[in-house]
Amino acid sequence: MVTPKFRRVILKLSGEALAGQKGYGIDPDVVNSIARQIKDIIELRVQLAIVVGGGNIWRGISGSTKGMDRATADYMGMLATVINSLALQDALEKHDVDTRVQTAIEMRAVAESYIRRRAIRHMEKGRVVIFAAGTGNPYFSTDTTAALRAAEIEAEIILMAKQVDGVYEADPLKNRNARKFDELSYIEVLNRGLQVMDSTAVSLCMDNQIPLLVFNLNEEGNIKRAILGERIGTFVGGELND
Numbered sequence: 001m002v003t004p005k006f007r008r009v010i011l012k013l014s015g016e017a018l019a020g021q022k023g024y025g026i027d028p029d030v031v032n033s034i035a036r037q038i039k040d041i042i043e044l045r046v047q048l049a050i051v052v053g054g055g056n057i058w059r060g061i062s063g064s065t066k067g068m069d070r071a072t073a074d075y076m077g078m079l080a081t082v083i084n085s086l087a088l089q090d091a092l093e094k095h096d097v098d099t100r101v102q103t104a105i106e107m108r109a110v111a112e113s114y115i116r117r118r119a120i121r122h123m124e125k126g127r128v129v130i131f132a133a134g135t136g137n138p139y140f141s142t143d144t145t146a147a148l149r150a151a152e153i154e155a156e157i158i159l160m161a162k163q164v165d166g167v168y169e170a171d172p173l174k175n176r177n178a179r180k181f182d183e184l185s186y187i188e189v190l191n192r193g194l195q196v197m198d199s200t201a202v203s204l205c206m207d208n209q210i211p212l213l214v215f216n217l218n219e220e221g222n223i224k225r226a227i228l229g230e231r232i233g234t235f236v237g238g239e240l241n242d
């Protein structure tokens with residue numbers, strides 16, 4: 001059996017990743033294909049926690065720019081992540097992957113509440129833990145949730161699954177000559193305003209030395225490649241030891 005480079009990881013999935021071509025809502029075929037990729041890595045005995053976004057359903061900032069109270073709009077966004085988490089749990093369990101959803105906003109009828117030690121215990125038992133409802137606080141993002149939870153559970157890396165194959169100096173769809181970075185430091189990401197994570201999340205990773213790998217989710221098998229330590233995407237952080 002191949003040996004994974006990382007033993008405990010956080011996978012950050014944006015809400016859009018679940019929407020597929022539609023760009024809105026949940027595409028069960030797409031969720032199913034993500035679940036298949038996850039099953040592959042669980043078989044490598046990797047401890048995996050997933051943070052799911054909610055942008056495919058609702059983003060707080062869109063509501064607040066149209067006059068809604070920002071905190072209320074953000075709570076709606078956090079609830080959207082719970083919907084996505086349940087969809088992902090359903091797909092994973094169809095692939096016989098034991099899964100627990102832990103929510104930062106108490107919702108006893110649908111999910112466990114977030115309890116750090118219990119989350120770690122689930123992972124040690126081979127269960128995938130899905131962290132829902134973000135940090136539970138408005139004005140934050142699910143990128144920040146990924147950074148926070150990674151620090152809490154001592155994950156070795158955050159795998160940032162995107163719709164592009166890494167971080168570029170400019171939007172590759174608008175500028176065909178835009179260069180892709182293989183490696184970046186946190187400070188470069190912040191200074192250049194690169195689209196990796198929001199700045200709160202990057203700062204949290206920097207302060208706690210949590211590395212990131214930005215890679216393309218749409219290429220089947222990429223989650224496994226990332227966990228095996230293959231040089232895909234863009235690495236952000238300290239040295240990538242071989």
Ligand code: UDP
Nearest residue numbers: 015053054055060074077134135140141142
């Ligand atoms: N959100 C929040 N606090 C958090 C995490 C998320 O208020 O700790 C809200 C915020 O409104 C955000 C929405 O939930 O816009 C969806 O999360 P995010 O935008 O991070 O999702 P993604 O872009 O990853 O799909």
